[in-house]
Amino acid sequence: MTWDYLKSAKFYRRFDPIIDYLSGKTADKAIIDLDCGYSPILPFLDTDYGAYLGNDIIDDWGTDIEGTDKLVAFVKLTDVDFVDMIIRDGLEVDILLCLGMGGGDVRPEKAESATLRDSFLRIIKHGKPQIVITEGIQLWEQEYRYYSKLEADMPDYKRVEHHLIDCDPAWNDAVARREVRIYERITK
Numbered sequence: 001m002t003w004d005y006l007k008s009a010k011f012y013r014r015f016d017p018i019i020d021y022l023s024g025k026t027a028d029k030a031i032i033d034l035d036c037g038y039s040p041i042l043p044f045l046d047t048d049y050g051a052y053l054g055n056d057i058i059d060d061w062g063t064d065i066e067g068t069d070k071l072v073a074f075v076k077l078t079d080v081d082f083v084d085m086i087i088r089d090g091l092e093v094d095i096l097l098c099l100g101m102g103g104g105d106v107r108p109e110k111a112e113s114a115t116l117r118d119s120f121l122r123i124i125k126h127g128k129p130q131i132v133i134t135e136g137i138q139l140w141e142q143e144y145r146y147y148s149k150l151e152a153d154m155p156d157y158k159r160v161e162h163h164l165i166d167c168d169p170a171w172n173d174a175v176a177r178r179e180v181r182i183y184e185r186i187t188k
Helices: 009-022 079-088 116-127 138-144 146-152
Strands: 030-033 051-056 071-076 095-101 131-137 157-166 177-185
Touching: 009 095, 009 131, 009 157, 009 177, 051 079, 079 116, 095 116, 095 146, 116 146, 131 138, 131 146, 138 146, 138 177, 146 177
Parallel strands: 030 051, 030 095, 051 071, 095 131
Antiparallel strands: 131 177, 157 177
């Protein structure tokens, strides 16, 4: 499978700054995890959140989501259909995660969504989350200024943290070098 390497414990290192930042900030919050694969970050989050909703179109990964007294759901929908559902159903979005931004809109690949960037920005415009977190390979920023351009399209947010993480230095592959950006909504 294209993304099997992400199931390696080494690649969970990319979540460290996210988990640290969100600690103490998730109480009763609605967390949306856009194109989350198999929801790998969920077991690491504080369990005080109000709801967690993730999506992806992957068939054979299954999901690590286990039942709790919280609303926890994973839906098999494209990012466009997922965002349409969020808007149609008036779902709250307090925290938006987009971990593994694939850059399919700038470098088309069969395994990556060409609409993820637009879907991400639609959720921000509609839901106005308090916290927004992106994660992906550093190569997208180096070659396309991907995250900087995305950030420019988020004028109501300020970047509060930026991390460059090499999940597996021995592997020496671009997919091991990850970039995390954390934003907070500017209150006026």
